[in-house]
Amino acid sequence: MKENQKTKYNTPALDKGLDIIEYLSKEGIPLSQVEIAQGINRTPSEIYRMLVCLEERGYLLRGVNAGKYRLSLKMYSLSHTHTPFDELKRVARYPMQTLSEVTKQSCHLSIMNNDQLLVISQERSPSAVSLSIEEGTHFPLSKTSSGITLLSVISEVDRNTILSRDMYYKNWKVKEKEVFIKEIEKVKKEGYRMAKSKLTSGITDLAIPIGANSDLIAVLAISVFTSSLKEEVDEDFLLKSLKTAQREINQFIVT
The missing domain is CATH 3.30.450.40 (GAF domain)
Incomplete structure (x- = not known):
C-alpha cells in the first residue's frame, strides 16, 4: 500500500456527508452552506446535494429565516438504540x-x-x-x-x-x-x-x-x-x- 493511500476504496459522497456531520458537531452552532463548505475545504456547490439529502433523512435541520443548518437529535437517538x-x-x-x-x-x-x-x-x-x-x-x-x-x-x-x-x-x-x-x-x-x-x-x-x-x-x-x-x-x-x-x-x- 502506498504511503499516502488512506483507504482501499474511495467513497466521496460518504466522505462529504461525514465531513458535514462531524464539522457541525465540532462547531456546535448553526452554519450556512457557505460556512460549512469553508470549514471542510469544499465549495458550496459540492455539498449542496449532500445537505439536501441529510436534511431529508432527518440528520440536519435548517432554520426558516437564516437558512442555517444544525444537527438534529437523530444521531443521538441512533447512538442510544444499542451500544x-x-x-x-x-x-x-x-x-x-x-x-x-x-x-x-x-x-x-x-x-x-x-x-x-x-x-x-x-x-x-x-x-x-x-x-x-x-x-x-x-x-x-x-x-x-x-x-x-x-x-x-x-x-x-x-x-x-x-x-x-x-x-x-x-x-x-x-x-x-x-x-x-x-x-x-x-x-x-x-x-x-x-x-x-x-x-x-x-x-x-x-x-x-x-x-x-x-x-x-x-x-x-x-x-x-x-x-x-x-x-x-x-x-x-x-x-x-x-x-x-x-x-x-x-x-x-x-x-
Missing part, C-alpha cells in the same frame, strides 16, 4: 446503588469518547447534600482523576496517541509532561487514584478502573467534599467499598 455500554450500565446499576448507599456519596461511571471522558451513568447520594455529575457530560482526560485512571489501563502507544491530541497536554512543558506520566504510572501500579479535583476546588475524586482486562473499559468514581475526608468520611472505607463495586461489575463483563 456495548448499555449492558455495562445495566450490570453496574445495582453495585452503584449499593456503593452510594453504604458510602453516602454519589458515584458515576465514565468511558472514553473522542479522546474525552464521558459520564454515562451516575447514582445520587441518599444524603440531603451531595455532588452530582450529569450523564452525558464530557471532561478532558488530562484534567480528571477518572481520565488519568482510564489512561493508566490502555497501551502506551494508544495513550501517547490520545495525549498528542489533548489540548492541555500538548501545550505543557517537558517537565509537566514527565510529572503527568508519572501520575499515570502510579495509578497503574496502585490500581486506583485519589486526588483533589483539577477542575473543581474543594472536591477530591477517588477513581478505579472497570473491565481493565476486557475490551470494555470504564472508570467508576466517587467525588467527595475534601473538607469531609478524615473528619466525616474514612478514605479506607471509601476505597474498600469502591473495590467491592469494581469486583461485582467486573464479574459480568471481564472476558
Whole structure:
C-alpha cells in the first residue's frame, strides 16, 4: 500500500456527508452552506446535494429565516438504540446503588469518547447534600482523576496517541509532561487514584478502573467534599467499598 493511500476504496459522497456531520458537531452552532463548505475545504456547490439529502433523512435541520443548518437529535437517538455500554450500565446499576448507599456519596461511571471522558451513568447520594455529575457530560482526560485512571489501563502507544491530541497536554512543558506520566504510572501500579479535583476546588475524586482486562473499559468514581475526608468520611472505607463495586461489575463483563 502506498504511503499516502488512506483507504482501499474511495467513497466521496460518504466522505462529504461525514465531513458535514462531524464539522457541525465540532462547531456546535448553526452554519450556512457557505460556512460549512469553508470549514471542510469544499465549495458550496459540492455539498449542496449532500445537505439536501441529510436534511431529508432527518440528520440536519435548517432554520426558516437564516437558512442555517444544525444537527438534529437523530444521531443521538441512533447512538442510544444499542451500544456495548448499555449492558455495562445495566450490570453496574445495582453495585452503584449499593456503593452510594453504604458510602453516602454519589458515584458515576465514565468511558472514553473522542479522546474525552464521558459520564454515562451516575447514582445520587441518599444524603440531603451531595455532588452530582450529569450523564452525558464530557471532561478532558488530562484534567480528571477518572481520565488519568482510564489512561493508566490502555497501551502506551494508544495513550501517547490520545495525549498528542489533548489540548492541555500538548501545550505543557517537558517537565509537566514527565510529572503527568508519572501520575499515570502510579495509578497503574496502585490500581486506583485519589486526588483533589483539577477542575473543581474543594472536591477530591477517588477513581478505579472497570473491565481493565476486557475490551470494555470504564472508570467508576466517587467525588467527595475534601473538607469531609478524615473528619466525616474514612478514605479506607471509601476505597474498600469502591473495590467491592469494581469486583461485582467486573464479574459480568471481564472476558
